[in-house]
Amino acid sequence: MVIQNSTEFPNQVIAVIPAAGSGTRMGLTKAKQFIDLCGKPILAVTLSHFQECNLVDRIVVVVSQDDVDFCHQEIVDRYKLSKVLRVVVGGRKRQDSVRKGIEAIHDPCRWVLIHDGARPLVTNGLIEKVIEAARDFRAVITGLPVKETVKEIDNKGRVLRSLDRRDLWVIQTPQIFRWEDIHLAHQKALKHGWEEATDDAFLIEKMGIPVKIIEGEYDNIKLTTLQDLEIARFLISRKSA
Numbered sequence: 001m002v003i004q005n006s007t008e009f010p011n012q013v014i015a016v017i018p019a020a021g022s023g024t025r026m027g028l029t030k031a032k033q034f035i036d037l038c039g040k041p042i043l044a045v046t047l048s049h050f051q052e053c054n055l056v057d058r059i060v061v062v063v064s065q066d067d068v069d070f071c072h073q074e075i076v077d078r079y080k081l082s083k084v085l086r087v088v089v090g091g092r093k094r095q096d097s098v099r100k101g102i103e104a105i106h107d108p109c110r111w112v113l114i115h116d117g118a119r120p121l122v123t124n125g126l127i128e129k130v131i132e133a134a135r136d137f138r139a140v141i142t143g144l145p146v147k148e149t150v151k152e153i154d155n156k157g158r159v160l161r162s163l164d165r166r167d168l169w170v171i172q173t174p175q176i177f178r179w180e181d182i183h184l185a186h187q188k189a190l191k192h193g194w195e196e197a198t199d200d201a202f203l204i205e206k207m208g209i210p211v212k213i214i215e216g217e218y219d220n221i222k223l224t225t226l227q228d229l230e231i232a233r234f235l236i237s238r239k240s241a
Helices: 042-052 065-077 094-103 124-133 179-192 200-206 226-240
Strands: 011-018 058-063 084-089 109-114 139-145 150-153 159-163 169-178 212-215
Touching (some): 042 058, 042 065, 094 179, 124 169, 139 200, 169 179
Parallel strands (some): 139 212
Antiparallel strands (some): 109 169, 139 169, 150 159
């Protein structure tokens, strides 16, 4: 694969960070991405990794409409996140939010790197590894091989079969795609009603584009429950000890 030169694409990599979740599964009154995580809001911790990564040129953050001003003032400005290109309003579902983030990229761009705002323990090393892998593969995602036994069940909870875990991976973000591929994939999803996507690679797969998976990191957890938040605090405290 030939990477176009920087004069044609002054922004080689733009990160889209969807962070429009409500935090209802945590039983909270405010969005989970603004909860304190060892002294900083979760979203600020996440964005700081992309701010510090030399291979990421710009960042688009996607939040709910009520949180746009707060995100500008209390996250972007307060923590001097100069790579943030813009903060945009998300949609009803994560898929809608990612699409809106991609549509907000008005500048020339080679790659779109997508990462969940609620995965604040991602490392610069993993971000760089994904971007470097995009030099050889058109679409790259991260994940971990399944360690437990997995069974398929019917709608009554009865086991249909056991699945071979050697062929199964749990998928994470970051994920990276060519801008033209992921933009077209989300436009097709909107047009044809592909609403079952649980990650962006699903839409790329629907277009028949091969997707390469590389190993992620066990600490790169998504904060969905209060227990996840406590685990994240423990992991951070362990690294700083």
